[in-house]
Amino acid sequence: MTSPVIDELEETAVDPDTVWTTVVWNDPVNLMSYVTHVFKVYFGFSDRKARRLMLQVHNEGRATVASGTLEQMETHVAAMHSYGLWATVDKG
Amino acid sequence: MKIFFSANEAGLLTNLTAQLGALVSSAGLPVDLDDEFAMWQAEMDHLEPLDHSDPAIARLFPAAYRNDLQASAAFASLTDSERRLEIIANAQRVIGALDEAAATARGSEYAIDIPNEDFEAWIKTLNLLRVVLATRLGIQTEADSEAFEHGELSPEEAYGYAIFVWLGEHLEWLLQ
Numbered sequence: 001m002t003s004p005v006i007d008e009l010e011e012t013a014v015d016p017d018t019v020w021t022t023v024v025w026n027d028p029v030n031l032m033s034y035v036t037h038v039f040k041v042y043f044g045f046s047d048r049k050a051r052r053l054m055l056q057v058h059n060e061g062r063a064t065v066a067s068g069t070l071e072q073m074e075t076h077v078a079a080m081h082s083y084g085l086w087a088t089v090d091k092g
Numbered sequence: 093m094k095i096f097f098s099a100n101e102a103g104l105l106t107n108l109t110a111q112l113g114a115l116v117s118s119a120g121l122p123v124d125l126d127d128e129f130a131m132w133q134a135e136m137d138h139l140e141p142l143d144h145s146d147p148a149i150a151r152l153f154p155a156a157y158r159n160d161l162q163a164s165a166a167f168a169s170l171t172d173s174e175r176r177l178e179i180i181a182n183a184q185r186v187i188g189a190l191d192e193a194a195a196t197a198r199g200s201e202y203a204i205d206i207p208n209e210d211f212e213a214w215i216k217t218l219n220l221l222r223v224v225l226a227t228r229l230g231i232q233t234e235a236d237s238e239a240f241e242h243g244e245l246s247p248e249e250a251y252g253y254a255i256f257v258w259l260g261e262h263l264e265w266l267l268q
Binding site: 026028029030031033034037041074077078081082083084086087088089090 | 151152153154155156157158163167170171174175178179212215216219220222223226231232233234236237260263264267
């Protein structure tokens with residue numbers, strides 16, 4: 001039987017294996033062509049992948065565009081913000 | 093890549109871009125358009141904290157974590173200054189090109205050659221101007237966007253929305 005206190009500690013402890021993600025959210029301002037361009041230029045995605053992710057943002061409201069360490073995801077999110085895209089760091 | 097403006101359009105874009113620079117260099121300060129470079133330069137070393145209660149600032153510098161105010165604040169303290177300086181530097185490149193076009197143009201039509209190294213500065217600036225205009229107009233959702241496209245607008249709203257659309261057309265042109 002596990003103690004609830006220990007459960008809580010385990011949940012909040014920093015796990016080096018945690019996968020973090022960069023999520024881009026839909027908004028009514030950014031043009032489809034612009035979002036696709038940002039995904040291609042910044043992440044180096046192919047035109048096809050960039051368009052697929054852009055459409056996912058547009059149709060589903062959000063898309064996970066990258067995963068990795070927390071530091072990497074914060075760098076990506078700051079870059080997305082610099083383009084005027086609405087992005088957040090999330091847990092994978 | 094070339095972009096084209098009338099003299100009036102170039103003047104409008106210069107004005108809007110200067111306002112964007114002023115917004116992130118020190119929100120709320122009156123802009124002296126004749127001395128904007130000196131003003132920004134002086135403030136680059138002493139950036140005052142951003143006023144996140146301004147919806148445009150909140151949209152330009154959104155929370156990086158959806159449900160973690162503390163982590164979002166830590167992120168902002170690490171990234172805001174660099175981002176503000178980048179916005180200002182990009183704005184200066186755009187204004188510099190517009191000023192040069194005004195000084196060298198023959199007639200009232202400007203054709204500005206954007207070198208590859210300035211391309212991202214241009215599209216980021218045009219897009220951030222759209223972001224700020226959208227918050228000023230109250231365009232926050234797809235429904236708001238529809239209402240502006242098809243609904244009845246006040247003269248001020250119609251003017252602001254026309255600029256928003258005009259910026260989008262130039263952005264599309266550059267991305268073609």
